[in-house]
Amino acid sequence: MYIDEKAKILENKHISGKTWLLRLEAPKIASTVKPAQFVMIKATEDFQYDPLLRRAFAVADVKDKELLIFYDVYGKGTKSITTKKAGEEIYILGALGKKLFPENYDYYLLVGGGIGFAGLSLFMKYLKNIGKPFKAIYGVRRKEQLSMLDWIKENGFENDVIIYTEDGSFGEKGLVTKDLKKFIIGKKNISLAVCGPKKMMKAVVEEVKDLKIPVYLSLESKMACGFGICIGCVIKNIKENTYQRVCYEGPVFNAEEINIEDF
Amino acid sequence: MKQVKNLDTSLSFELFGIKFKNPVWTASGCFSYGLEVAENLYDISKLGAVVVKGLSYKPRAGNPPQRIVETPCGMLNSIGLQNPGVEYFAKNILPKLREYDTVIIANVFGEDEEEYLKVAEFLDKTDGVHALELNVSCPNVKKGGIAFGSDPDTLYSLVSKLKQITSKPLLVKLSPNITNILDTATACVEAKADGLVLINTLLGMAIDVEKEEPILAMKTGGLSGPAILPIAVRMIYQVYEKYGASVPIIGVGGITTAEDALQHILAGAVAVQIGTANFYDPYAPLKVIEGLEKHLERKGYKHFLEVVGKAHKLKLK
Numbered sequence: 001m002y003i004d005e006k007a008k009i010l011e012n013k014h015i016s017g018k019t020w021l022l023r024l025e026a027p028k029i030a031s032t033v034k035p036a037q038f039v040m041i042k043a044t045e046d047f048q049y050d051p052l053l054r055r056a057f058a059v060a061d062v063k064d065k066e067l068l069i070f071y072d073v074y075g076k077g078t079k080s081i082t083t084k085k086a087g088e089e090i091y092i093l094g095a096l097g098k099k100l101f102p103e104n105y106d107y108y109l110l111v112g113g114g115i116g117f118a119g120l121s122l123f124m125k126y127l128k129n130i131g132k133p134f135k136a137i138y139g140v141r142r143k144e145q146l147s148m149l150d151w152i153k154e155n156g157f158e159n160d161v162i163i164y165t166e167d168g169s170f171g172e173k174g175l176v177t178k179d180l181k182k183f184i185i186g187k188k189n190i191s192l193a194v195c196g197p198k199k200m201m202k203a204v205v206e207e208v209k210d211l212k213i214p215v216y217l218s219l220e221s222k223m224a225c226g227f228g229i230c231i232g233c234v235i236k237n238i239k240e241n242t243y244q245r246v247c248y249e250g251p252v253f254n255a256e257e258i259n260i261e262d263f
Numbered sequence: 264m265k266q267v268k269n270l271d272t273s274l275s276f277e278l279f280g281i282k283f284k285n286p287v288w289t290a291s292g293c294f295s296y297g298l299e300v301a302e303n304l305y306d307i308s309k310l311g312a313v314v315v316k317g318l319s320y321k322p323r324a325g326n327p328p329q330r331i332v333e334t335p336c337g338m339l340n341s342i343g344l345q346n347p348g349v350e351y352f353a354k355n356i357l358p359k360l361r362e363y364d365t366v367i368i369a370n371v372f373g374e375d376e377e378e379y380l381k382v383a384e385f386l387d388k389t390d391g392v393h394a395l396e397l398n399v400s401c402p403n404v405k406k407g408g409i410a411f412g413s414d415p416d417t418l419y420s421l422v423s424k425l426k427q428i429t430s431k432p433l434l435v436k437l438s439p440n441i442t443n444i445l446d447t448a449t450a451c452v453e454a455k456a457d458g459l460v461l462i463n464t465l466l467g468m469a470i471d472v473e474k475e476e477p478i479l480a481m482k483t484g485g486l487s488g489p490a491i492l493p494i495a496v497r498m499i500y501q502v503y504e505k506y507g508a509s510v511p512i513i514g515v516g517g518i519t520t521a522e523d524a525l526q527h528i529l530a531g532a533v534a535v536q537i538g539t540a541n542f543y544d545p546y547a548p549l550k551v552i553e554g555l556e557k558h559l560e561r562k563g564y565k566h567f568l569e570v571v572g573k574a575h576k577l578k579l580k
Contacts, residue, residue: 002303004545042543047520049336049489053543077333093545224331224338225542228299231316231342232331243325243345248299 002227003028007092010066012084018073019115019147020082022057027065029094035123036101036218036252039067039094040226043080051077053224054093056247058195060118061125061151067092070118070147096226097251101216106189110136111176111204113196117148119218120195124157135183136161139200143170176200177207184211191216193252198260205255215255221246235259267511267533269566273559274311274552276568278511278533279432279457281366281393286567287524287552288312290515290538291370291396291436292342293487296356301363304545309552312366314536315352317398319372320381322348332469332478337488338539339467341481344372344401349382353389361391368434372398376421380428387429394432397425397456399447400440400463400485412438412463415450422454434513436460437498439491444498445505458511459502460536462495488539492517496526503531503572519547521554528567529574 007026014020029039040054055077061068073079084090101108101123108127112120117138127134138161140146152161163171164178172178176196184190194204195218205215223233228248236259237244244250244258267278274285288311294300297313307313325345332339346352349369360367369392373379379397386392399412399421411417418435425433435451437444439462448459464485469478477483495516502512514527515536524535540547559567 002545004304049519051333052336052338052488052539053333222329222331224333224340224539225545227303227545229293229295230331230340230542231295231325231345232328232340234325234328234330234345236327241324243328 002093002096003032004091004093005029006089007067009084009086009088009090011086012082014082015070015147016144019145020071020073021147022069022071022081024067024069024090024092025065026067026092026094029092030062030065030067033059033062033067033095033122034100035126036119037095037097038226038251039069039092040096041081042091043077051080053077054226055081056096056220056223056226058119058218059095060121060148061155062122068151070115072115093226096247098248099250099252101193101218101252102191105191105214106133107187108132108134109183109187109190109192110134111139111180111192111194111196112136113139113176113200114145115147116196116200120193121148121151123193124160125155128157128160134160137164137176137180137183138162139164139166139176139196141166146170175203177203180204180207181211184208184213193218202260205260216252217255217258217260218252219246219250223247267508267568269568273556273564273566276533279394281432283311283366283534284309285311285552285555286528286534287548287555288314288368288513288534288536289541289548290314290536291398292316292340293538293541296352297360297363298356300541300545305549306363308364310365310548311534312368312393313360314368314370314396315360316346317344317370317372318346318349318352318382318386319344319374320349320378320385322346322351327480329478329480332484334467334469334486335490337486337490339469339479339484339486340464341479341484343481349385353385357389357391366393367391368394368396370396370398370436372401374401376424379421380424383425383429387431392431394434394457395429396434396436396460397422398436398463400436400438410438410440412447413441415446418447419450419454422451422456426455432457434458434460436463436515438463439494439498440466444501448502448505452506452510458513460513460515461498461502461532462491462516465491465494487516489517489519489523492523492526496530499527499532500530500574504575508572518551519544521551521558524551524555525558525570528570529572531572531575533568533571
């Protein structure tokens with residue numbers, strides 16, 4: 001079941017650049033969230049219609065009754081969320097998304113770009129908890145964009161995450177694709193879990209094409225509802241030649257099945 | 264036109280011989296086929312009716328993305344009537360939907376008159392579909408793409424033919440993208456439509472100022488949401504002014520709250536449909552039902568039908 005919960009804001013702070021951190025007390029949704037699921041946040045009060053639609057956000061972490069969300073400020077919706085203060089309440093609908101990362105592989109390589117890493121962090125935590133081997137790659141342009149760095153340290157993932165910055169200001173210099181194959185070769189029954197900008201996801205898919213390993217992409221899309229009724233957030237399934245809803249048939253898709261140009 | 268009767272609660276009523284628990288329905292295209300909400304959010308048996316997403320005879324893939332864009336107090340969509348076709352609907356979706364105790368209304372469309380007739384003929388024989396709602400906002404492929412709903416003669420011809428092949432109540436959902444809504448409303452009434460649904464979306468466009476191009480892949484889309492509420496209320500008022508209670512009007516357009524629904528009802532709607540509000544407030548239809556009950560009680564009405572068309576009282580006296 002999906003829950004429309006009035007969540008209490010515990011923290012809503014600017015981290016750096018255009019990225020903000022939102023910590024919410026939402027006990028009902030927190031008890032149901034699975035890795036790769038998302039929530040739809042209503043930025044406005046009741047009877048305020050601008051911005052009209054809720055915005056979709058990946059759940060980066062869950063601790064007891066709390067949800068952690070990292071978000072980039074792009075437009076009206078996200079901008080109005082930045083005005084919300086600790087102690088205020090907002091409606092969130094969740095936990096959404098039906099098709100998540102498959103769990104039948106022996107080894108996972110997680111590849112996150114920018115804010116997209118927040119779409120993988122909960123899965124990473126899950127893999128660690130169940131003792132499944134994995135490695136994570138976290139790429140950004142420059143170190144100021146490493147918005148999840150503190151979280152990585154606080155949660156003891158320093159040795160699991162390899163950081164790449166395009167300008168070399170932190171970690172390895174280069175794109176996430178730079179040493180990608182090195183992390184894959186020799187691993188049996190491996191799959192990739194990827195979340196990030198379209199350009200990055202395309203580059204990752206291209207880079208590992210010849211290795212014939214399954215790549216799962218966690219997608220975002222412009223969506224009006226988040227729970228399957230508007231049919232707005234679609235992506236083309238090239239195997240079935242149908243449009244599928246990112247919110248309902250996703251958000252995780254096998255890269256082989258979709259037209260990456262669509263989103 | 265069949266009479267509307269009071270039943271046992273302040274919101275229940277009978278229209279075209281069908282019993283409705285309340286006058287709050289969900290709008291086509293804004294509720295999929297009802298199952299996503301029924302299986303994940305709430306019991307859709309509480310709704311007056313579910314008007315399912317538009318059905319054509321052949322399956323339709325729909326339009327490429329980007330399909331939606333938010334606009335001030337509204338949104339544009341160009342979903343492109345994506346649907347699995349009426350046969351698939353009847354075989355795979357309808358049986359599940361019928362498990363819920365609500366009225367099921369099928370929204371019907373076609374690329375040409377023949378397709379409309381085929382869908383209606385099929386649904387006429389389909390158990391569990393209580394009534395048909397005609398979507399006439401789609402382009403008529405055989406007439407150069409002009410929408411069925413923008414030409415009164417085409418509309419008259421289509422509705423007359425459909426009335427001959429279906430015994431189920433036939434509602435026509437009118438397009439607001441015309442100069443005078445009374446032209447098409449009159450054509451439908453003369454063709455013996457059982458009711459009118461006012462209004463479908465308004466054609467609009469949004470442009471990305473950075474990319475300097477329309478945001479939607481199909482360039483234009485249908486505007487819906489609170490922004491269109493006054494347009495819907497005005498059109499309902501106009502049609503009710505002409506026909507009064509003799510032509511049942513179903514109001515749709517911009518309703519989020521009971522107050523919005525009451526504007527439609529006071530203008531002359533005997534039932535309302537909740538559309539875009541489902542997206543940003545999934546429980547909106549249930550809140551409207553509750554709000555209507557409270558309003559009637561506060562104002563001392565025994566039944567909502569006492570309020571229908573009441574905004575006309577001065578003029579009609």
